[in-house]
Amino acid sequence: MDFAGKSIISIREMDKNSLLKIIETSNRVKNGEYKNFLTGKVLATLFFEPSTRTRLSFESAMRYMGGGVIGFSGTEYTSIKKGETLQDTIMTVSGYCNVIVMRHPVEGTARLASEIAIVPVINAGDGANQHPTQTFLDLFTLSELFANLSDVRVGFLGDLKYGRTVHSLAYALSLYQSPLWFIAPDLLRMPEYLTQEIKENGSRVHEVDDLERLEEHIDVLYVTRIQKERFGDMQEYERIAGCYRVTKKVVDMLGKDIKIMHPLPRVDEIAQEVDELENALYFRQAHNGIPVRQAVLGLVLGRLD
Amino acid sequence: MKAYKVYAIKDGTVIDHIPSTKALKVIDILGLENEGILTIGVGFSSEKMGKKDIIKIENKYLKKEETDKISLIAPNATINIIKDGRLKEKRKIEQPKEYFNIVRCLNPNCITSIGDIDTKFYTVSISPLILRCHYCERIVESGEIEIL
Numbered sequence: 323m324d325f326a327g328k329s330i331i332s333i334r335e336m337d338k339n340s341l342l343k344i345i346e347t348s349n350r351v352k353n354g355e356y357k358n359f360l361t362g363k364v365l366a367t368l369f370f371e372p373s374t375r376t377r378l379s380f381e382s383a384m385r386y387m388g389g390g391v392i393g394f395s396g397t398e399y400t401s402i403k404k405g406e407t408l409q410d411t412i413m414t415v416s417g418y419c420n421v422i423v424m425r426h427p428v429e430g431t432a433r434l435a436s437e438i439a440i441v442p443v444i445n446a447g448d449g450a451n452q453h454p455t456q457t458f459l460d461l462f463t464l465s466e467l468f469a470n471l472s473d474v475r476v477g478f479l480g481d482l483k484y485g486r487t488v489h490s491l492a493y494a495l496s497l498y499q500s501p502l503w504f505i506a507p508d509l510l511r512m513p514e515y516l517t518q519e520i521k522e523n524g525s526r527v528h529e530v531d532d533l534e535r536l537e538e539h540i541d542v543l544y545v546t547r548i549q550k551e552r553f554g555d556m557q558e559y560e561r562i563a564g565c566y567r568v569t570k571k572v573v574d575m576l577g578k579d580i581k582i583m584h585p586l587p588r589v590d591e592i593a594q595e596v597d598e599l600e601n602a603l604y605f606r607q608a609h610n611g612i613p614v615r616q617a618v619l620g621l622v623l624g625r626l627d
Numbered sequence: 628m629k630a631y632k633v634y635a636i637k638d639g640t641v642i643d644h645i646p647s648t649k650a651l652k653v654i655d656i657l658g659l660e661n662e663g664i665l666t667i668g669v670g671f672s673s674e675k676m677g678k679k680d681i682i683k684i685e686n687k688y689l690k691k692e693e694t695d696k697i698s699l700i701a702p703n704a705t706i707n708i709i710k711d712g713r714l715k716e717k718r719k720i721e722q723p724k725e726y727f728n729i730v731r732c733l734n735p736n737c738i739t740s741i742g743d744i745d746t747k748f749y750t751v752s753i754s755p756l757i758l759r760c761h762y763c764e765r766i767v768e769s770g771e772i773e774i775l
Contacts, residue, residue: 428742430763434738449736515768
């Protein structure tokens, strides 16, 4: 895939070669092979809802490589507050910048924006749908530790029903036919259509409702937050959330080489005592957001190939 | 002399075997409201279907990609192209790869449910029929598909 001038909206548009290109480019960027390759380019960050990591890492990624940033976070002081349509906002802003990064609570908004804008649009999260650069940085982090993504055994823990990061990463790994474990309570199981699609792509899928029922060794545990608002009964929430909490004891049970990943923010699903262990990868994941987003910006702006 | 309930056309397209009472919806989907003379028959007896509707469109030859748009409401319809009073082509309906502004997205948080945006769906699987929204990427399965 030639990324120059293209929007990045969904992981579904990616094939294995495109993912490989992003991983390799991110690796070269992280190794310092390119300097100031975004000089003279302007990024607009349009965040219609709050974000810490994604917005700050995109802005930082752009500035480190010599580019400029404009944008807003929240619509309080924009013309959207006066009733301006999304279409008009996108059309206007796309004349002020070379690339747009956008987060919006409504699903499908990034796709619509990419059909209106005259510059590439990068989806930084559209509701519960897609957040492709999170998946890129998850894959990149995995690739730093495992030479062959086809062999890496990844378990996903927690809310697999609603978690967009889990859906996208599991789908991306299925393109590598990686063996996958889905560990979730019945209420929060991976949607059936997605499990089916992942199997059709060639991944072996194992579903269990409890970490203790894992019969095989896994290399990586990707943890997500179980959200209170999904439960009507708070006692049930407390019981389930407690069962899916990762502590030092759980890390010991999974073996000394287990890697723990999390898209962040976390609440209490990973105990702080795990942070100091070499097994914890989540801050490395977050920091990899910089080279990965620099690579993506460089590719869509035609400054890297 | 045989009495026709719907008279024969010399040139045009006949859509037969439409499920009974769906003829007007077919006209709506195909955008035929202002396309010249239409003859519509509703509730005719049919051996295969019990009751059926039929539409005759004069002086217009509908292409396959047009008639496939009605696959969701009239999957067993037959299309007859009439030229100079003779049957020139007879074909069945096939599932198209894409549906433009025909299916409603069931996701209340999809941009097509919130804004004034035309829907677009891709066919993921034909049997069972599964469609995916172009915008929010949610799946709709055969039992839950709603026509706009």
